[in-house]
Amino acid sequence: MSKFLSEKYASLKEYVPGEQPQDKKYIKLNTNESPFPPSPKVLKSVNRTEVKKLRLYSDPESKALKEAIAENYGVKSENVFVSNGSDEILNFAFMAYGDKGATFADITYGFYKVFSELYGIKARIIPLKEDFSLDYKAFLKGEGLVVIANPNAQIGKSISLSEIEEILKANSENVVLIDEAYVDFGGTSALPLLEKYNNLLIVRTYSKSRSMAGARLGYAFASKDIIADLEKIKYSTNPYNVNRLTQIAGVAAVKSQKYYDKNCKKIIKNRANLVQKLTEIGFEILPSEANFILAKHPEISGEEIYLKLKERGILVRHFRDERISEFNRITIGTEKQMEALIKKLKEITEERK
Numbered sequence: 086m087s088k089f090l091s092e093k094y095a096s097l098k099e100y101v102p103g104e105q106p107q108d109k110k111y112i113k114l115n116t117n118e119s120p121f122p123p124s125p126k127v128l129k130s131v132n133r134t135e136v137k138k139l140r141l142y143s144d145p146e147s148k149a150l151k152e153a154i155a156e157n158y159g160v161k162s163e164n165v166f167v168s169n170g171s172d173e174i175l176n177f178a179f180m181a182y183g184d185k186g187a188t189f190a191d192i193t194y195g196f197y198k199v200f201s202e203l204y205g206i207k208a209r210i211i212p213l214k215e216d217f218s219l220d221y222k223a224f225l226k227g228e229g230l231v232v233i234a235n236p237n238a239q240i241g242k243s244i245s246l247s248e249i250e251e252i253l254k255a256n257s258e259n260v261v262l263i264d265e266a267y268v269d270f271g272g273t274s275a276l277p278l279l280e281k282y283n284n285l286l287i288v289r290t291y292s293k294s295r296s297m298a299g300a301r302l303g304y305a306f307a308s309k310d311i312i313a314d315l316e317k318i319k320y321s322t323n324p325y326n327v328n329r330l331t332q333i334a335g336v337a338a339v340k341s342q343k344y345y346d347k348n349c350k351k352i353i354k355n356r357a358n359l360v361q362k363l364t365e366i367g368f369e370i371l372p373s374e375a376n377f378i379l380a381k382h383p384e385i386s387g388e389e390i391y392l393k394l395k396e397r398g399i400l401v402r403h404f405r406d407e408r409i410s411e412f413n414r415i416t417i418g419t420e421k422q423m424e425a426l427i428k429k430l431k432e433i434t435e436e437r438k
């Protein structure tokens with residue numbers, strides 16, 4: 086830290102992304118990326134002609150992309166916002182709606198806490214229940230911006246549409262942000278509630294189910310007024326927030342719904358299979374509707390399993406949060422990757438016998 090840094094950031098604890106090793110080739114099951122490439126349409130869309138156009142700024146309105154997303158999900162363009170990764174929408178939302186605090190779970194996406202600290206927002210943290218499900222009733226008395234990842238990050242459990250609706254009704258003076266990063270893997274979207282609730286902000290990403298983590302593309306659905314707030318902040322920070330190539334790839338990806346649906350089905354199938362296999366060799370698994378599972382062994386610590394898998398060329402995510410430190414979060418990959426993982430975990434557990 087330099088002596089020049091503003092005092093208000095001196096004690097800020099920044100977000101720590103999962104490892105992204107650039108040297109050794111790992112089977113990478115640590116940051117919930119898709120194991121599949123972007124769709125053939127996406128691969129074709131980013132061509133030499135488009136690369137040549139990089140000398141020009143991107144469309145600050147991202148008009149074509151917004152229209153394609155609106156059409157695909159049956160909403161109006163004016164109800165769509167697009168961003169440089171969905172983290173940017175979260176950032177804007179905390180900036181815009183955090184004056185009266187922010188309410189979120191103790192174990193969830195780590196960035197919510199970071200944004201609260203960054204903007205000096207008072208965080209009201211709601212512990213998950215004993216079984217790691219969301220204590221949705223506690224969210225009926227939200228303070229300030231109410232943020233729920235559904236399915237929940239790190240855990241994979243969901244709350245129902247009727248529970249979300251109760252939360253929206255009870256928080257009519259607050260914006261309720263539903264982070265649907267993992268919704269395509271079996272969760273329930275809040276999209277059907279969009280027309281009825283002007284305090285609903287749904288945030289989605291291309292990073293997980295659409296195989297485009299490296300392109301940085303997020304999108305949101307909300308009332309026209311909330312979208313206008315987000316646009317205001319966008320134009321005050323980074324008007325060209327979505328680059329040219331990502332806009333083009335984003336349009337092509339939206340038009341490849343069948344391809345991505347098929348991939349999601351594979352992930353769901355591989356998830357069920359992995360849960361079964363790991364249960365057979367003694368792991369405790371938390372049920373998940375996301376593209377990851379949390380797995381814990383009764384005798385071997387979470388950290389030891391993480392390190393031993395890493396030695397054997399497989400990266401998973403180990404969190405130090407007290408409540409889940411005995412677990413590892415494993416991203417669901419291809420069948421082959423899952424076979425390799427099961428083989429290594431068998432070795433590790435048998436070594437101990």
Ligand SMILES: *Cc1c(COP(=O)(O)O)cnc(C)c1O
Binds near residue numbers: 266
């Ligand atoms: C991965 C993830 C994000 C971030 O997505 P980007 O679009 O890559 O910024 C946001 N929220 C949750 C819950 C996530 O898991």
